[in-house]
Amino acid sequence: MSELSAPGAQTLDAILTAYGHSPTQLVQILREVQGAQHHIPPAAQAHIASALGLPIGQVQAVVAFYAFFHEQPMGRYRVLFSDNITDRMLGSQALFEHMLGRLKLRADEVSADGAVSVGLASCTGMCDQGPAMLVNNRAITRLTPRRVDEICELIRSAVPLADWPSYYFKVEDNIRRADVLLGAQWVPGEALRAAIARGPTGLLSEMKVSNLRGRGGAGFTTAVKWEAARVAEGSARYVVCNADEGEPGTFKDRVLLQSFAGHVFEGMTIAAYAIGAQRGFLYLRGEYTYLLPALQAHLAGLRHSRLLGASICGVPGFDFDIEIHVGAGAYVCGEETALIESLEGKPGRPRIRPPFPVTHGYLGQPTVVNNVETLCKVLEIATHGGAHYAGLGTKQSTGTKILSVAGDVERPGLYEYPFGVRINQVLEDCGARNPQAVQISGAAGMCLSAREFGRRISFEDVPTAGSFMVFGPQRDMFEVARNFAHFFAHESCGFCTPCRVGTTVVANIMDKIANGHGTQYEMNELGHLADVIKGSAHCGLGTAACNAVVETVEKFRPAYEQRLKRMDFEPAFDLDAALAPTRALSGRDDAGAHLAQDMEPH
Numbered sequence: 033m034s035e036l037s038a039p040g041a042q043t044l045d046a047i048l049t050a051y052g053h054s055p056t057q058l059v060q061i062l063r064e065v066q067g068a069q070h071h072i073p074p075a076a077q078a079h080i081a082s083a084l085g086l087p088i089g090q091v092q093a094v095v096a097f098y099a100f101f102h103e104q105p106m107g108r109y110r111v112l113f114s115d116n117i118t119d120r121m122l123g124s125q126a127l128f129e130h131m132l133g134r135l136k137l138r139a140d141e142v143s144a145d146g147a148v149s150v151g152l153a154s155c156t157g158m159c160d161q162g163p164a165m166l167v168n169n170r171a172i173t174r175l176t177p178r179r180v181d182e183i184c185e186l187i188r189s190a191v192p193l194a195d196w197p198s199y200y201f202k203v204e205d206n207i208r209r210a211d212v213l214l215g216a217q218w219v220p221g222e223a224l225r226a227a228i229a230r231g232p233t234g235l236l237s238e239m240k241v242s243n244l245r246g247r248g249g250a251g252f253t254t255a256v257k258w259e260a261a262r263v264a265e266g267s268a269r270y271v272v273c274n275a276d277e278g279e280p281g282t283f284k285d286r287v288l289l290q291s292f293a294g295h296v297f298e299g300m301t302i303a304a305y306a307i308g309a310q311r312g313f314l315y316l317r318g319e320y321t322y323l324l325p326a327l328q329a330h331l332a333g334l335r336h337s338r339l340l341g342a343s344i345c346g347v348p349g350f351d352f353d354i355e356i357h358v359g360a361g362a363y364v365c366g367e368e369t370a371l372i373e374s375l376e377g378k379p380g381r382p383r384i385r386p387p388f389p390v391t392h393g394y395l396g397q398p399t400v401v402n403n404v405e406t407l408c409k410v411l412e413i414a415t416h417g418g419a420h421y422a423g424l425g426t427k428q429s430t431g432t433k434i435l436s437v438a439g440d441v442e443r444p445g446l447y448e449y450p451f452g453v454r455i456n457q458v459l460e461d462c463g464a465r466n467p468q469a470v471q472i473s474g475a476a477g478m479c480l481s482a483r484e485f486g487r488r489i490s491f492e493d494v495p496t497a498g499s500f501m502v503f504g505p506q507r508d509m510f511e512v513a514r515n516f517a518h519f520f521a522h523e524s525c526g527f528c529t530p531c532r533v534g535t536t537v538v539a540n541i542m543d544k545i546a547n548g549h550g551t552q553y554e555m556n557e558l559g560h561l562a563d564v565i566k567g568s569a570h571c572g573l574g575t576a577a578c579n580a581v582v583e584t585v586e587k588f589r590p591a592y593e594q595r596l597k598r599m600d601f602e603p604a605f606d607l608d609a610a611l612a613p614t615r616a617l618s619g620r621d622d623a624g625a626h627l628a629q630d631m632e633p634h
């Protein structure tokens with residue numbers, strides 16, 4: 033292992049000092065090192081391990097786990113194109129190839145001068161303004177060939193990112209329909225004071241009456257979670273805001289964090305008041321690092337106004353503060369126990385449950401994890417009471433839901449509706465023309481065909497964490513499912529074999545079908561693998577990984593069948609095609625120089 037240079041060691045020591053030499057800050061420390069040095073070489077890992085008193089294996093495991101960490105240099109400009117299906121529908125693949133061509137690079141290759149590398153990332157959460165890319169974790173949206181050319185020129189001329197045109201980095205909110213959350217007047221501290229006036233138990237009663245359910249996907253009743261954490265035994269309690277928002281097609285939390293950060297932090301503070309927590313974390317996905325300075329400034333303002341810190345609002349003993357942790361490109365870290373592992377400075381692998389975070393969460397203490405939108409909703413309940421809140425929506429799905437609408441629509445963006453809205457209504461409002469399908473709740477969600485557009489967004493019918501991707505009649509639903517299959521193969525954390533191996537095999541089978549080598553055998557295998565993975569996966573990623581494949585096979589079967597070459601079996605490897613260069617060399621291309629094409633039994 034090569035030695036660290038003196039400036040390298042100084043940079044590391046400054047970063048370690050800024051994070052208090054705390055092992056729980058390992059992901060943050062590595063993120064800073066990656067940013068400063070464009071990679072985290074083995075010598076730096078050893079230095080960090082020794083400074084934090086950690087086994088070197090733990091630091092190596094964390095570096096290996098997160099997509100944004102690299103042991104080898106990745107280019108001073110690290111370009112990543114968002115590879116969600118909606119970016120592809122907007123032409124991202126052609127732009128990716130265009131950029132590689134302009135820079136004379138292959139995917140993920142580092143240029144000879146070490147200046148640049150270009151690769152792909154899972155959905156970057158900019159689906160309403162794609163195609164999008166990240167450059168050193170800064171999002172650039174609405175890419176065109178011309179903008180890609182300009183970016184190549186800036187890179188060639190080594191212009192620092194800070195000097196690139198500021199309009200490149202503009203991220204729009206695109207709020208198209210506002211209801212009680214996105215449209216309400218908000219006075220900082222008002223909801224918090226209302227919560228304090230109710231007292232922790234009074235507030236919890238209102239939360240119960242409201243029947244607020246989590247907006248992160250599972251729809252768990254928030255009051256039950258808070259109550260459990262409040263009564264659990266522990267020496268400290270924690271509130272965690274899950275801002276990992278990695279589900280393809282979802283971007284509502286991005287807008288809430290960008291334009292409603294006060295709501296988010298106040299919701300966390302109210303949760304802390306209810307359960308008796310003194311420390312909170314906002315876990316921000318790495319793709320949203322651009323929001324960090326504004327969020328930090330917002331927290332400083334809250335401390336200044338005594339809405340955070342010691343004796344909040346003048347209440348003795350009500351002490352609470354919030355730290356922001358930034359993720360490093362792992363979708364699975366949105367799963368609450370994986371998120372807690374990451375907060376503790378470890379690879380983000382889901383824990384075995386029970387015990388649940390409400391009793392054994394961060395550092396083994398009672399912890400409430402809530403989605404960004406859930407925490408924003410708390411303000412309405414604290415201010416107006418639970419019954420008022422429950423007056424909107426349906427019986428089991430009270431209040432409103434924010435949808436992130438993207439794909440083949442005229443007006444992509446955020447739409448807030450009372451729960452119970454029909455899919456048809458949303459499609460009409462966003463300007464979808466003759467859609468054939470809507471993928472609800474992301475790659476892990478449900479694929480609805482036109483016959484099902486009368487169904488309602490609600491926990492009773494079509495539950496969703498927020499993603500609403502629309503596919504017009506020209507779209508190939510097989511390719512949609514193939515994109516999602518690759519997403520899961522890429523994001524599987526590898527902890528359990530059926531998910532680690534199975535998601536890759538599913539993606540390979542989808543490629544085999546796409547390449548014209550699919551048969552009924554592969555169709556059967558897809559169904560078989562989906563059952564195995566779903567039945568044995570340790571966490572929700574694996575459980576949901578084959579949903580899109582299974583549903584598109586069921587509802588859009590012709591998209592698969594038209595690609596099937598034959599009905600028995602066809603090897604994925606095409607030996608005849610592989611022999612083409614040899615035939616060219618020997619100058620023979622007659623029938624006898626080819627392998628038999630028709631091997632069907634006669």
Ligand SMILES: Cc1cc2nc3c(=O)[nH]c(=O)nc-3n(C[C@H](O)[C@H](O)[C@H](O)COP(=O)(O)O)c2cc1C
Nearest residue numbers: 246247248274276277278366367368402403406572
């Ligand atoms: C693979 C996976 C990814 C997830 N990603 C997120 C996420 O990005 N944001 C989120 O709030 N919940 C996510 N969840 C759900 C969380 O585990 C958890 O249920 C949620 O944060 C609880 O908050 P809520 O009760 O307010 O919904 C994910 C779950 C799984 C299995």
Ligand code: SF4
Nearest residue numbers: 525527528531571574
């Ligand atoms: S199901 Fe997949 S993502 Fe979840 S723990 Fe197992 S390997 Fe990891």
